[in-house]
Amino acid sequence: MVGCNATKPVITTTKKAPLKPKTEIVRTGKKTIGTKTAVSKVPVRQPITTNPPKQVYTNQVTEVIVSTSQTVVSSDVVANYITKFKDIAMDNMKVYGIPASIVLAQGILESGAGRGDLAITANNHFGIKCHEGWNGESVKHDDDAAQECFRKYDNVSESYKDHALFLTGRSRYSKLFDFSKGDYKAWARGLKAAGYATDPKYPDKLISYIQRYKLHQYDDQVLEVDYVSKPNQIIEDLNIEPKKSKINIDKNLISYVVQKGDTLYSISKRFNLEIKELKEKNNLVENALSIGQQLKIYQ
Template identity: 50%
Template sequence: MRLKTVFLSVLFGVTSFLLQAQGVSQQYLNYIERYKGMAIDQMLRYKIPASITLAQGLLESGAGTSTLARKANNHFGIKCGRAWKGPYVLQDDDERNEKFRKYRSVEESYEDHSRFLQQARYSSLFDLSPKDYKGWARGLKRCGYATNPRYASLLIDLIERYDLDQYDKYKSSKLHFDYSSIDRQLNSESLPSHLVYRNNENYYIIARAGDTFDLLAEETGVSARDIRKFNELPKGYRIQAGDVLYLERKRKKAAKKYKDVPHVVKAGESMYNIAQRYGIRLESLYDMNNLPADYAIQVNDRLRVR
């Protein structure tokens, strides 16, 4: 038994030495082995080279070890953008606290990556052969997928170092992934996390029954204190279902489309409700209308919001 243990230890040591000598990582090899079938499947469905998908996954997620990959199943560093209506996490990137998409599974991340590349800005890539990984790598950089000036060369190096282009030759796959549920899960209310909406260049969620500031802070990455502050709520306030809760500090004015378009007060509205509706600070709403802080609005009052 002891000899077998010694033999295995020696074998592991020799293998590790050989991998290091070749400039490859066992962690990267494990990632490739785990997700190559998924990358091939995506290639057959979307015509994106499997080598590119794998190389981007390796690079963007650190072979599945990055914070985004572990906490959000985000293997491709995709940020929210205006079209994203699903959950997100905050992480520093080019700027502080940028919003990155959050997925229920790695399968969702791979599927969304393929869909993401269907945007018009990447359309030129699909004129290339699925076997032209160098053209794809350079095209991704040219189309603005990443800001790193070495992005294309990093992808090409990974593909050649790990022989990833071998997976571009597949014409069929024995592995079949079920994406039918993902169609319903991506950007849908079936996700357990809150949908994130956008208003007046600001992100917000709509509270559900049972929500607390601490639970929302854990989900969104925005502290409970900041959620209260951004929404001008007192410390003892208890969240109600249907509350609009902004995740950034609100603007001083409503969107440009409301210029010279006053808000006509309706029954049951309050200054606070109106401020939340337009994504503006309550104090600014009072200031724009030259109203004292104790003013009680009346039905049919006309309020400037910009």
């Protein structure tokens, strides 16, 4: 990697001290990311509150994620990371064609679910170094060598966008875009084949996160395909209330107010309409909706 010639101030950080030897995993390259999972013998009981968080795991799983720093996270930390950045990942999928599931899985691994040093000090969630031509802000951080130059962003959204530009702007990743956007396994293996990571288990780790946290549902939402989840398993894993799937449809219904979690796809299925028809009724150009937005349904 070639260091940057940043013109803006440089912030210096140092690598976190490693954990105890029994859980330490040594990283051998920039993109060699190790994880170690340990299931608690005694389930962690969450306190009862009047306003519980949306995603709380009843049986916590703690793991060590090693990227540009070593981070210990639990299942609810990862779940909250996904909730926070899934919309950015889906928006980027629409623009750049990179599966949201892949982006989220890489973000989890590269940033330690947002808890890693670079994520905190530089909003850098993908460990992207300065490289030649970078004129933005930067930070110094120990990685393959001492005090290497890493890009610093004003916000996480910029990091996600830069990651997309990183993949779309380099010819060695061009073959990835021949894969189906819904085939996350091919994308995971393709990233390794293209040289994104030196860890031979990198594809398996991405696939594991995608399957454990059902990240492929976000690909399906963008592609507007019928995502079939396992409600019983989700309810068992997460302390959330299941949504009622059956409603009484009033054919004389004039409008519908968008609720939290609604998408054009879910609304079209609910009222037995085509997405195209729903968009035409409401003069919508894009698929984005906002809570409280009023949509015309049948009249």
